[in-house]
Amino acid sequence: MNYELQNAPIINRPEESAASLQMLDQMLEFKNLLLLYSSAMKMISTRLQILDEDYALKNERNPIHSISSRLKSTASIIDKLERRNLPVTVDSVRENLHDVAGIRVICSYLDDAYEVSRSIQKQKDITLKSVKDYIAFPKENGYRSLHLIVSIPVNLISTVQDVDVEIQIRTIAMDFWASLEHTLKYKKNIRNMDEIVKRLQFCAENIAEVDLAMMTIRNSIEKDDSPDDIKSQLINRLKKLEKGLS
Ligand code: GTP
Numbered sequence: 685m686n687y688e689l690q691n692a693p694i695i696n697r698p699e700e701s702a703a704s705l706q707m708l709d710q711m712l713e714f715k716n717l718l719l720l721y722s723s724a725m726k727m728i729s730t731r732l733q734i735l736d737e738d739y740a741l742k743n744e745r746n747p748i749h750s751i752s753s754r755l756k757s758t759a760s761i762i763d764k765l766e767r768r769n770l771p772v773t774v775d776s777v778r779e780n781l782h783d784v785a786g787i788r789v790i791c792s793y794l795d796d797a798y799e800v801s802r803s804i805q806k807q808k809d810i811t812l813k814s815v816k817d818y819i820a821f822p823k824e825n826g827y828r829s830l831h832l833i834v835s836i837p838v839n840l841i842s843t844v845q846d847v848d849v850e851i852q853i854r855t856i857a858m859d860f861w862a863s864l865e866h867t868l869k870y871k872k873n874i875r876n877m878d879e880i881v882k883r884l885q886f887c888a889e890n891i892a893e894v895d896l897a898m899m900t901i902r903n904s905i906e907k908d909d910s911p912d913d914i915k916s917q918l919i920n921r922l923k924k925l926e927k928g929l930s
């Protein structure tokens with residue numbers, strides 16, 4: 685094959701050119717969609733950090749222990765659409781997948797999880813699309829967590845679009861449990877699976893009791909503050925905030 689032929693442009697017939705243009709168009713649209721999801725994720729994450737700082741200013745402690753976020757990979761997006769027999773198109777992602785942008789909020793205490801959930805839902809431009817309260821109604825395997833799907837308007841150069849974000853809120857102990865349980869998903873040849881499932885259910889129940897007990901202990905400690913305690917708490921709070929904001 686001569687050099688010219690070998691390097692001839694791939695698009696050399698009108699129908700091929702149209703197909704390529706269509707594909708490029710879809711790819712750009714997909715990139716645009718990912719930009720929307722990653723922007724929405726950053727916005728919600730920042731809102732949560734701001735709430736945490738505001739709580740620290742008004743109370744002695746931060747309700748949020750940590751926040752992490754992830755954008756679903758393209759391979760997982762396609763995989764989920766195919767598993768559900770849904771069209772693999774940009775519109776289909778927008779309509780059918782609500783967890784492309786995911787945020788996990790880990791709280792120290794049980795009541796903080798609900799407090800964070802209420803505060804984020806209250807924000808004017810955030811719309812709550814669904815709630816699954818797996819804390820009040822745990823899954824059969826013992827999974828506990830609060831799941832919200834919210835949408836937030838994202839401003840780009842020439843458009844404003846409402847974008848879905850999945851927020852999972854749980855305690856440190858629930859998160860510890862969920863990370864271990866999650867590893868089961870990738871193990872195919874576990875011999876004593878039934879036993880492991882039972883032990884995990886047992887641990888989940890223990891964890892729920894411990895979460896409740898820790899919150900009760902914290903409440904008793906906080907209830908008996910003397911004026912001196914309050915003064916030192918205010919000083920500590922100021923010190924902490926100055927450190928955090930610098
Ligand atoms: P997905 O298709 O996985 O998104 O599930 P869903 O649409 O039925 O939503 P659900 O709110 O039940 O679960 C969403 C996410 O929560 C999952 O992708 C996991 O990250 C987490 N999750 C739900 N159930 C479990 C569980 O039993 N164990 C663990 N470790 N995580 C879970």
Ligand code: MG
Nearest residue numbers: 783784786850
């Ligand atoms: Mg998911």
